Amino acid sequence: MQSKPSPASPLPAMSLAGVRVLDLSRVLAGPWCTQTLADLGADVIKVERPGSGDDTRAWGPPYLKDATGADTSEAAYYLGANRNKRSIAIDIASAAGQALIRRLATRVDVLVENFKVGDLARYGLDAKSLRELNPGLIVCSITGFGQDGPYKERAGYDYAVQGLGGLMSVTGERDDLPGGGPQKVGVAVADLFTGLYATVAILAALRHRDATGEGQEIDMALLDTQVAMLANLGANYLCTGRAPGRMGNAHQNIVPYQVFEASDGHLIVAVGNDGQFAKFAEIAGRPDWPQDPRFARNAERVRNRELLVPQIAAALKTRPRKDWLAALEAAKVPCGAINNLAETFADPQVQARGMTVAMDHPLSDSLRLVASPIKLSATPVAYRHAPPLLGQHTQELLREAGLDEAEIAALAQQRVIA
Template structure:
């Protein structure tokens, strides 16, 4: 088997919660050695956000939570109190031995610990230094803390999610997953890998400025461009696709399904399945543009037909003639789905607590350099080995650091 893509690359991870940890987890998935720095006795904030993995010895909740396990796979945990002079020096020494530093502290706050980009670059000129922040390194909001919920609202993402103004339950709606954190983490990863490629070609390090605001506004994609082109603010449309019809959630005899008809051929096939070929000739529904304009009328003829038929039968019939459709799975349904099972997305990994923990397979499917999955670490699990191997700290010195709560 070939070496992992990022084998030999070392990353100092000074991140917490989701956006930064997701970035460094993906780097670990690709084979980088990731040293995650955590505060002694506390660790990442997500270690205190349940549900929790039970401790094998006591049966009580441990500090390994689902949230922590989800974004810290494959890393090595080193406890260091960087607020102490000794802890800061040890972190600086580790950074000088790494290829990449990823941090998500407030702008400027790492300078007092000598862990800002300028300080690290003096010791390692070719360092790739990635800052994951809410609003970037400058500007009126640069010093603000940032949270996914706030960015979903500020960046316009919430404004286009939720039921339309004239519908029951109308109003802006956040996504259940922290989508702005996730998309920022993905862009940060792309930035780091690209900067490593640039360094390989030129020998130059650089700073990667990964702002949640930038990534979240970019997430709006064609909705943002549509506004900039026309000046028209995009409206919420609920579960309706604003550019195709019928493309929405519809009710059948035993639940709901998603129908996503995108062209005339699919519409004709749908009409045949439902036993109403005459709809194809209806002047209101002849083209997608007309179906979008007459969406309500089309829904009114579809609804009484669909409500008499069962979901499984409809899904099978639509799939047989290549009409895009699908169920709305809850999480149990996701992992019972035959394609999910075929892709082996659900994993169980051995954890240092002596149990197996659930995990999700990395979406990165490399043919020649497959991802090797390893569970997230216990707090400080690798402190002794890493500090010894990288910095020559022996057991006596380590115990002295522990006695002073530096490690």
């Protein structure tokens, strides 16, 4: 596990140091984007509703536990997408709150929002209005279906987009087998991919802004992302006109590339080329397979998977999983165990790569989070702030924006801020 950074240690240079982001997003796609920017050094100001904040603060249990083992108000879901940010609680439905957002927008480089199409225009906080105040501002809007098209008014949720965007038609067991039928992916991949694509788009827009001084608007849609991430399956359909179906744990284009059952459990075999298949066949005690014209080349193995896969399944059932994994790994044939999350986080490679991080939190001294996978040699990710409490930095940020104590007190009395 990655240890806590020493408070006395100076922070290393960070790639996005000096970049300021106003984050009006909530739930997952937007916060995933802004957490990535924050991990890279951006100063991210998370704007939340007074009283309730980001919806995911209440998406529990599980919740972070305090020193006594009791639940706090901070849901694990929220904690997983909001580190390295500062929280300000502003009622943007009020005129005074809208004025504060405009003031903050003149002081930042990027604004990220995931309101429904047209909602921010009602408050005078749309991209056009804000960019008139700050021409260099980059505004990234994340919605379910984009700023135009017949579905633009619809609310967009990851689950629905996985279905509409075709992912559930290729995920799950084959329809002709027990348990067949539509299946969503176990994590919200449309949200997560959209957040990452949004991050890439923002970095590109920052480079353009730094070269020209010109900001721009970024229109990100969950459905667009879901269609793009169909990858080889989308290409398969466009090349053939035939929609691929569900294949369970098998691969559409490679054989053998799926889960098999050993004598005491399951393992993954992921043979990627004909040379690896020859090594695999030798280990499986079937050196005849690569000599068989039906199986010698991957294209033929795909065409004849119904003949080959049962033979492989029978062979793998004869020995324990650890024996297969040891032999296949020694021969450099891609393979793997199927871990639960406890086994994953206990895995020596995961630990060696520092894929968890401990952070100090105002309510708990035992906060552990999944670390960033980004490894940069000169400007590494730094873990500067635990996911903030609701409104934790409101007064600090308003002072930075030039408000005096009397102005801040008046806004608090009017319940514009919290």
